Amino acid sequence: xxxxxxxxxxxxxxxxxxxxxxxxxxxxxxxxxxxxxxxxxxxxxxxxxxxxxxxxxxxxxxxxxxxxxxxxxxxxxxxxxxxx
Numbered sequence: 001x002x003x004x005x006x007x008x009x010x011x012x013x014x015x016x017x018x019x020x021x022x023x024x025x026x027x028x029x030x031x032x033x034x035x036x037x038x039x040x041x042x043x044x045x046x047x048x049x050x051x052x053x054x055x056x057x058x059x060x061x062x063x064x065x066x067x068x069x070x071x072x073x074x075x076x077x078x079x080x081x082x083x084x
Contacts, residue, residue, distance in 0.1 A: 006052055038074075 032038045042050070054071065 029039065040047075
């Protein structure tokens with residue numbers, strides 16, 4: 001899923017895990033939904049493509065010693081009340 005959009009010839013390496021690395025990652029966004037009225041609106045593949053494009057530009061800017069723009073703020077889904 002990640003390597004095809006990057007047109008990379010890099011090989012995936014499986015390395016020993018870091019001592020403090022969590023064994024299982026299962027993010028739970030229920031708290032964000034409940035407290036902020038937030039939920040994801042960008043499909044996974046589209047989000048990955050946007051992330052890859054962003055970091056490709058960042059690396060190019062760094063290589064050229066140029067200004068690196070900050071990422072845009074996340075969008076909130078319209079019509080959802082915010083719980084404070």
